[in-house]
Amino acid sequence: MIGFLSYLVFFTTIASILAIAALGLNLQWGNTGLFNGGVVAFFGAGAYGTLLLGGAPQSDHIGGFDLLYPIALLGGMIVAGLLAWIVGILTIRLRHDYLAISTFGVAVAFENLMRNAQWLAGGAKGLRGFERPLREFLGDGFLYNVSFLIIVLFILLSVYFFLELLVSSPFGRLLRAIREDEYAARSLGKNPTNIRLTAFVVGSIVMGLAGGLYGAFYAFVSPQDILPMLTFQIWAMLIVGGAGNNKGAIFGAFLIWAAWTSSGWLLSRFAPIETQLYTGSIQYVLIGVVIVTMLLWRPQGLFPERLVISQPGER
Amino acid sequence: MSQNQGYFTLKLITAISFIFCAFNSASHACNTKIGAVLPTSVDWGRPIAETAQFVVDQVNESGGVSGCNVEMILRDTQVDPKVGVDAAKALVDLDGVQLLIGAVSSGVSMPILTSVSVPSNVMQMSCCSSSTAFSKLAEEGGTNGLWYRTFATTGVQAAVGAKVAMDNGFKTVAILYKNDDWGQDLNRLISRDFSSLGIKVTNAVAINDGQPSYKAEVTSALSGNPDALYLGLYPDEGTAAVREWLSLGGTKNMIMANSLKSDDFRENVGMQYLNNAFGTDTASPRVASADAFVNLYKERFGKAPSGPGLANSYDATMIALLAMEAAGSNATGSEIAAQVSRVTDPAGTPITADVNGFASARNILASGGSVMYQGATGNVRFDEKGDVSAPAVVWKFTDGGTEEVEYMSLTQVDDFIASLN
Numbered sequence: 001m002i003g004f005l006s007y008l009v010f011f012t013t014i015a016s017i018l019a020i021a022a023l024g025l026n027l028q029w030g031n032t033g034l035f036n037g038g039v040v041a042f043f044g045a046g047a048y049g050t051l052l053l054g055g056a057p058q059s060d061h062i063g064g065f066d067l068l069y070p071i072a073l074l075g076g077m078i079v080a081g082l083l084a085w086i087v088g089i090l091t092i093r094l095r096h097d098y099l100a101i102s103t104f105g106v107a108v109a110f111e112n113l114m115r116n117a118q119w120l121a122g123g124a125k126g127l128r129g130f131e132r133p134l135r136e137f138l139g140d141g142f143l144y145n146v147s148f149l150i151i152v153l154f155i156l157l158s159v160y161f162f163l164e165l166l167v168s169s170p171f172g173r174l175l176r177a178i179r180e181d182e183y184a185a186r187s188l189g190k191n192p193t194n195i196r197l198t199a200f201v202v203g204s205i206v207m208g209l210a211g212g213l214y215g216a217f218y219a220f221v222s223p224q225d226i227l228p229m230l231t232f233q234i235w236a237m238l239i240v241g242g243a244g245n246n247k248g249a250i251f252g253a254f255l256i257w258a259a260w261t262s263s264g265w266l267l268s269r270f271a272p273i274e275t276q277l278y279t280g281s282i283q284y285v286l287i288g289v290v291i292v293t294m295l296l297w298r299p300q301g302l303f304p305e306r307l308v309i310s311q312p313g314e315r
Numbered sequence: 316m317s318q319n320q321g322y323f324t325l326k327l328i329t330a331i332s333f334i335f336c337a338f339n340s341a342s343h344a345c346n347t348k349i350g351a352v353l354p355t356s357v358d359w360g361r362p363i364a365e366t367a368q369f370v371v372d373q374v375n376e377s378g379g380v381s382g383c384n385v386e387m388i389l390r391d392t393q394v395d396p397k398v399g400v401d402a403a404k405a406l407v408d409l410d411g412v413q414l415l416i417g418a419v420s421s422g423v424s425m426p427i428l429t430s431v432s433v434p435s436n437v438m439q440m441s442c443c444s445s446s447t448a449f450s451k452l453a454e455e456g457g458t459n460g461l462w463y464r465t466f467a468t469t470g471v472q473a474a475v476g477a478k479v480a481m482d483n484g485f486k487t488v489a490i491l492y493k494n495d496d497w498g499q500d501l502n503r504l505i506s507r508d509f510s511s512l513g514i515k516v517t518n519a520v521a522i523n524d525g526q527p528s529y530k531a532e533v534t535s536a537l538s539g540n541p542d543a544l545y546l547g548l549y550p551d552e553g554t555a556a557v558r559e560w561l562s563l564g565g566t567k568n569m570i571m572a573n574s575l576k577s578d579d580f581r582e583n584v585g586m587q588y589l590n591n592a593f594g595t596d597t598a599s600p601r602v603a604s605a606d607a608f609v610n611l612y613k614e615r616f617g618k619a620p621s622g623p624g625l626a627n628s629y630d631a632t633m634i635a636l637l638a639m640e641a642a643g644s645n646a647t648g649s650e651i652a653a654q655v656s657r658v659t660d661p662a663g664t665p666i667t668a669d670v671n672g673f674a675s676a677r678n679i680l681a682s683g684g685s686v687m688y689q690g691a692t693g694n695v696r697f698d699e700k701g702d703v704s705a706p707a708v709v710w711k712f713t714d715g716g717t718e719e720v721e722y723m724s725l726t727q728v729d730d731f732i733a734s735l736n
Contacts, residue, residue: 007408125446125496140434224422280356280391
């Protein structure tokens with residue numbers, strides 16, 4: 001039973017980290033209508049930023065400033081925010097699929113930079129030498145994972161409440177106005193360009209936060225962690241959960257990650273022995289079927305967006 | 316509404332817990348589980364997993380480990396670190412394995428090692444991870460002696476590749492390397508070895524996976540008009556790059572890493588272009604057990620073992636299971652890891668890598684002796700970092716497969732590497 005509990009803690013940690021990233025995407029896509037096809041770049045910027053700032057010095061590349069973990073995590077978020085700001089400024093005129101393609105390009109460029117720039121972050125062999133925070137006190141075992149989970153859950157809830165507050169504020173109403181009709185918003189004297197940029201940067205900082213937690217949990221990040229597959233996974237989480245609904249984003253993250261991991265587990269356990277070797281491919285098919293079914297059967301997601309009254313006082 | 320959801324979630328969790336409990340209690344009479352985390356959804360990953368399962372079948376045929384049937388639970392990594400680590404964690408926590416075979420990519424093996432194997436005290440044996448980062452981690456004491464790999468460090472391969480160039484009198488060489496941890500390491504090492512032999516590297520170009528064309532990369536490699544081309548690539552990109560290289564008038568003098576020792580590569584490029592292509596590998600065909608591996612493999616799968624990592628996967632699984640046998644029943648990961656030196660002892664009784672070999676090893680180990688494993692990659696011997704050094708061969712493609720051109724014993728390899736530095 002302790003094994004099951006230990007795995008559950010581990011699973012919940014990763015699912016919660018992915019849920020934070022899905023929340024960031026929900027602010028961008030669900031609330032503002034920004035199609036970010038490069039989630040993984042901001043996630044990766046947060047992970048690399050955190051590990052470079054908080055890791056031990058390495059001989060073959062820069063970084064390893066041994067900063068305290070919360071400061072390193074904050075630094076990682078700033079790196080992600082800066083990247084988002086630069087990308088945002090450059091692509092601010094782009095809408096929908098154009099924005100999607102250019103952000104996707106940014107993500108691929110980011111991965112290639114990390115793969116090739118050995119002087120920066122170790123290149124393809126990845127970034128190592130990060131000491132997990134408080135490891136001396138908590139050891140390496142179950143206790144550590146539980147403590148880490150508590151911190152991650154606390155951060156997940158904080159992000160959730162922050163975003164709930166944000167979208168129910170007048171600012172949130174403005175985001176939805178821009179999503180629905182940018183010209184109408186402009187005609188009311190609002191500046192959609194600035195608001196879009198703000199939402200893009202804030203959402204990306206949240207993704208960077210998720211990346212910083214992810215990197216610290218594994219104490220390792222390599223270009224293989226930031227392949228476009230992760231962008232796809234986080235999008236699937238948001239679409240299944242329900243774009244525009246923060247609860248949906250969290251629920252979707254847990255559901256999709258559970259489906260992703262448990263399908264492998266179930267196949268390895270129950271598939272006949274001669275098909276064992278093909279479980280990897282079967283798993284891909286199953287996951288694809290789940291997402292397509294979801295899109296056909298309930299395109300608004302499991303938790304559809306609710307119309308929010310922006311000024312609770314007048315309810 | 317939220318209360319209903321709460322109930323629902325609670326029910327769901329309870330239901331799942333019951334399912335898990337049911338599985339945990341339904342244990343078999345005597346069944347030892349081991350875990351394998353391998354990229355079975357990738358074309359070249361599947362044969363590696365098949366080979367590992369083949370070893371498990373043979374060990375079971377000879378009577379299992381400590382009298383128990385060995386069950387290998389295979390999980391796919393999808394070459395995604397998150398998925399691989401989750402699979403490894405599930406194997407350790409839910410199935411209680413003390414031994415993990417895998418992974419293939421260093422970018423997956425490394426987080427499994429640091430966040431699953433070491434914290435949970437489980438032995439991890441990889442067939443194919445080659446990154447030098449593992450040696451560094453071991454030097455810093457980060458592996459707790461739980462990490463082993465049967466893939467010889469890239470240094471051997473690089474040194475022998477440089478020797479081939481020297482022996483053939485190539486003065487200038489261009490390099491095409493796979494743009495991952497293995498390829499970058501290989502490029503760094505062989506460039507150094509080339510220059511210490513006085514061979515000029517005209518250009519070293521990284522090749523990314525899955526591009527429709529490698530014309531730009533190949534053109535840039537051609538620009539120095541080199542005597543020979545060094546290929547640190549996998550069959551798919553290797554085929555595409557070599558075709559473009561030849562069509563643009565590049566030389567047929569080629570030196571290949573063992574990753575190109577594949578029938579697909581030979582057939583897709585065409586034998587007529589490969590007459591002057593030399594490959595390097597760390598296998599040791601002089602040892603009878605290596606031939607035995609080839610024969611066993613042919614018998615089982617109906618074809619010769621071709622494809623990267625098969626011999627390494629065979630040895631990784633066999634040595635891990637031998638160590639498990641040596642450690643006795645209910646051994647923990649670190650107890651199994653501690654026995655690896657006893658089953659790869661150069662002073663021990665030589666044993667073959669098959670059903671009979673495992674059976675005779677069982678008797679020797681039970682009486683307190685040690686054995687020298689003679690496997691598909693030769694007499695495997697690990698250093699204190701869990702790395703292997705190995706004898707090397709130079710090989711060429713033939714119409715029906717590959718043939719050996721030159722054999723270098725372990726001492727010759729070590730001496731040659733020493734002469735380079």
